[in-house]
Amino acid sequence: MASVNAADWCIICDKPNTSVCNRCKSSRYCSKECQHADWPAHKLLCSAFSKFDIGTRPSKDHVRAISFPFNKERPEIVWLHCPWHDDDDDDFPCQFPASAPIVGKDAFGRTLPVQYNPFLQRKLTDTIHILHRDAALIDGSLPNRSVAAVTATQPYQTLDWRGPILAYGMVGLGVDQVACKDIDMNDFRHVADHLVACGMESKPDIRRNVGEKVKGVRINCLGDQKMFNKPVFEAVEVPSTDPIFTEHETSDIAKRIELPIFTRRCRPYAKWANDEDNKIFQGASPFNNQPATFLHLCCDPNAKFNARTGSMGWGWAPMQWQNGAGSAIIVRQDKKPLFPLHAEALSRYCQYDARAILAHSMGEYAPEEPMQKKTALAMVCRPAFIISWYKLRETKRKEGEDTDAPYPYYDVDFD
Ligand SMILES: [Zn+2]
Ligand SMILES: [Zn+2]
Known part of the structure; x- marks a missing residue:
């Protein structure tokens, strides 16, 4: 019996979705109002996402990911190479993104696993990892302008995101995800919310207003x-x-x-x-x-x-x-x-x-x-x-x- 999953919900609120963005065919909404609410962030990537040709996948070990270049005005869709690693200590192989081309060869990448959206107060169905330079705050990395473009769409103080940042998906919610997966525009919303929510002391409550x-x-x-x-x-x-x-x-x-x-x-x-x-x-x-x-x-x-x-x-x-x-x-x-x-x-x-x-x-x-x-x-x-x-x-x-x-x-x- 199929359970309801996140794909059945509006990406902005608690209602079941009834429509999908006409251009990217990815983000799902319950109403024009919610689509409108998503638009300031969504528009930064919708066009790039819809033009990104899934037929150009370089290999089956590549997944669609979102890159946040520090020196650009908006994020980009990229192919991310995720070779399978057969770690000697581990019995099972898993996919591990080749992050050096993104975060640089001189740095370690650290990922923040995102499995919950505090704005929606809802668990995701799969994990999104947000990868950044481990020492971005002290290694001279510059403020990330494409992240700033995304976080500016919400009225909150945010963390000082620096250096290149990459978001990619992995199947499942546990601690031992094995396989990488293509990211989509709904995931982008979760990433956008997370980039904002990480800097907050308490859980945001903006969608649960007094007039609710x-x-x-x-x-x-x-x-x-x-x-x-x-x-x-x-x-x-x-x-x-x-x-x-x-x-x-x-x-x-x-x-x-x-x-x-x-x-x-x-x-x-x-x-x-x-x-x-x-x-x-x-x-x-x-x-x-x-x-x-x-x-x-x-x-x-x-x-x-x-x-x-x-x-x-x-x-x-x-x-x-x-x-x-x-x-x-x-x-x-x-x-x-x-x-x-x-x-x-x-x-x-x-x-x-x-x-x-x-x-x-x-x-x-x-x-x-x-x-x-x-x-x-x-x-x-x-x-x-x-x-x-x-x-x-x-x-x-x-x-x-x-x-x-x-x-x-x-x-x-x-x-
Ligand atoms: Zn909605
Ligand atoms: Zn769209």
Whole structure:
């Protein structure tokens, strides 16, 4: 099963991409706005990249790389020779760029491996190495003008980059990458961000502004579904000032499967709240919201009934999340986008998978020999949810429904 990778994301923000730069056919964006935001840096290399003929590769040991000459106004695309080395101490061969033509024969090259973009707060799928002269600051190297052209596109103080600099890619994220790979214009964005971010004390936060909206999901109760014709799982934009970020409840199960969320109940609409006997509810309460109820099943082995907090103890949703819950909003605690399909998968996992496990631990199946709570807890975990996620997506696909939500753990290690 293919996981979502960085190639599915806008290179500027957290949204899935929908378009590619018309000229270089490499950088991917979600919108014109994001393409516009990338342009000041992108334009320094887009044309050179699109003219660079991949058919001129001198040998299969050459990869496409980005050179930042110290004495030029913009970076360049180059072929980098990366011969395979069979180190005597090592059992496996690896590719090692011939850096002398770039950094000079008199210097050692030092590389900074880049595996994370702090502006995007996202892991890359492969490693980019930024190679520079080891002693560039003290060996008389001149300030690098092509790097300066790139870093000037962002309003931050940056390191004093000196001497020639080279960026190249290697396959994978570990510490022992083996093979070099062609760099592309999305990588160039990561390099541009890294050249800036390296000089900063703290992690930049420029793309998470105060006016930001967080993509969350509203789980509509029966009243909202029937009266206003709303879907059960509705995409909503939650302002970052919403009380959900300060006063909220959470889901134990979501935390266990490593997708921690905040939840809050919505105010009921008078239109259905005062019309409980309406036939369209078929005898059920318009406040009924089973997906939200199951989301709140308690996974604290020591929880006891507590009338003040509403706790009903292990395996139960708190009182306020029982039949009268009404509609609810949920968001990811890390403020990354939560899609309706994520919320649906999570709720279904709670209702059908986790609930059965908890029920067994509560003696519903074998009263004399209930499953131990710690065994039950171990079974409510990320790998189990992932299976449930893929199953739901497959079902949706067969039904011809829209499944373009990304893999829920898109920004962390893939399983
Ligand atoms: Zn974007
Ligand atoms: Zn381009």
